[in-house]
Amino acid sequence: MPTPPLDHSDAPGAVYLAPREQEADLAAELAPRGVLWSTERLIATRDPPAPAVWAQDVWLEPRLASVESIGDAVRTLRGVQRNWCLWSIDHHRRCALIEAGLPPMRSRLLAFPTELPSAPLGAFALLERNLLLYSATRASVLPHGEMHFDEDHTNPPSRAYLKLWDLFTRTGHAPRPGERCLDLGAAPGGWSWVLGRLGASVLAIDRAPLAAPVADLPGVSWRSGDAFAVDPAREGPVDWLFCDVIAKAERSAELIHRWLDAGACKHLVCTLKFRGDEGKQVLPDLVAIPGARLLHLFHNRNEVTFVHGLADPPRAGSAPAEPLSHRV
Numbered sequence: 252m253p254t255p256p257l258d259h260s261d262a263p264g265a266v267y268l269a270p271r272e273q274e275a276d277l278a279a280e281l282a283p284r285g286v287l288w289s290t291e292r293l294i295a296t297r298d299p300p301a302p303a304v305w306a307q308d309v310w311l312e313p314r315l316a317s318v319e320s321i322g323d324a325v326r327t328l329r330g331v332q333r334n335w336c337l338w339s340i341d342h343h344r345r346c347a348l349i350e351a352g353l354p355p356m357r358s359r360l361l362a363f364p365t366e367l368p369s370a371p372l373g374a375f376a377l378l379e380r381n382l383l384l385y386s387a388t389r390a391s392v393l394p395h396g397e398m399h400f401d402e403d404h405t406n407p408p409s410r411a412y413l414k415l416w417d418l419f420t421r422t423g424h425a426p427r428p429g430e431r432c433l434d435l436g437a438a439p440g441g442w443s444w445v446l447g448r449l450g451a452s453v454l455a456i457d458r459a460p461l462a463a464p465v466a467d468l469p470g471v472s473w474r475s476g477d478a479f480a481v482d483p484a485r486e487g488p489v490d491w492l493f494c495d496v497i498a499k500a501e502r503s504a505e506l507i508h509r510w511l512d513a514g515a516c517k518h519l520v521c522t523l524k525f526r527g528d529e530g531k532q533v534l535p536d537l538v539a540i541p542g543a544r545l546l547h548l549f550h551n552r553n554e555v556t557f558v559h560g561l562a563d564p565p566r567a568g569s570a571p572a573e574p575l576s577h578r579v
């Protein structure tokens with residue numbers, strides 16, 4: 252049976268972009284917010300924008316406009332602001348022609364450490380041949396919330412280092428030289444490599460050893476051990492607790508509670524890993540912890556990053572319609 256066309260008659264209160272392969276997670280999270288339609292990773296809700304763990308980007312002020320032609324669409328967008336990125340869901344050729352009529356977007360790789368751009372960047376899509384959806388403001392300052400780095404293919408022993416580059420860049424917080432970091436489940440050492448290069452003092456704990464170039468970094472040491480047996484009262488206080496252990500999300504959640512209850516770390520970063528949907532039931536309890544945030548980083552797969560003690564810094568040039576706690 253052919254799929255009926257989507258009903259676009261109601262203007263959405265917000266439009267969310269799902270990370271690749273996590274559409275179902277975002278759809279489940281947004282279900283209570285009055286979903287109007289969803290297509291090609293975009294989900295529109297009747298409710299206004301609010302934080303969503305599984306959103307890669309949020310269009311904060313979505314508008315619908317009937318446009319008579321490609322030129323009309325270009326004029327509509329240019330009349331609002333200068334910079335736009337296209338999310339092409341249909342009518343791809345027409346979309347490309349609208350895009351060609353707008354100022355070109357230079358897509359530069361981010362060179363860590365770096366600050367995010369501050370120029371406003373809107374997003375648009377053609378929902379129907381003559382129906383433009385656009386939002387001048389978005390949760391992310393990057394096109395579609397995609398955080399592409401100029402990667403280091405030589406030094407880090409795993410690609411996991413991109414998660415910390417992503418987190419530190421989007422929050423504007425990272426360990427300072429000399430700060431004491433505990434890295435649980437650290438091998439082969441991508442995270443310890445990032446932390447060591449920032450000048451932090453790192454104790455890496457894992458049953459497996461760190462790769463040699465990381466183990467040799469000044470300020471980085473390794474101890475064989477079980478992450479879940481590390482006693483916060485003995486090992487703390489630390490400035491930063493990092494945990495990237497492959498374990499059931501319930502165990503990682505217990506570890507988070509143990510360290511926070513002991514007041515043994517100023518900042519906490521822990522990956523929660525899932526098997527399909529197994530383990531995702533821990534998320535509502537964790538997100539309710541005061542000062543906590545759950546982020547699906549661009550470099551997370553079927554996992555979420557719990558952070559505590561990392562407040563969003565004010566960002567120049569951004570005027571959120573809503574105080575979204577997961578601004579990218």
Ligand SMILES: C[S@@+](CC[C@H](N)C(=O)[O-])C[C@H]1O[C@@H](n2cnc3c(N)ncnc32)[C@H](O)[C@@H]1O
Nearest residue numbers: 409411436438439440441442477478495496497
């Ligand atoms: C995803 S890897 C960590 C990757 C690391 N963050 C990096 O950047 O290279 C998970 C690690 O958790 C370790 N691990 C699993 N269970 C553990 C436990 N109970 N205690 C300590 N380490 C554990 C594994 O040995 C593995 O090295």
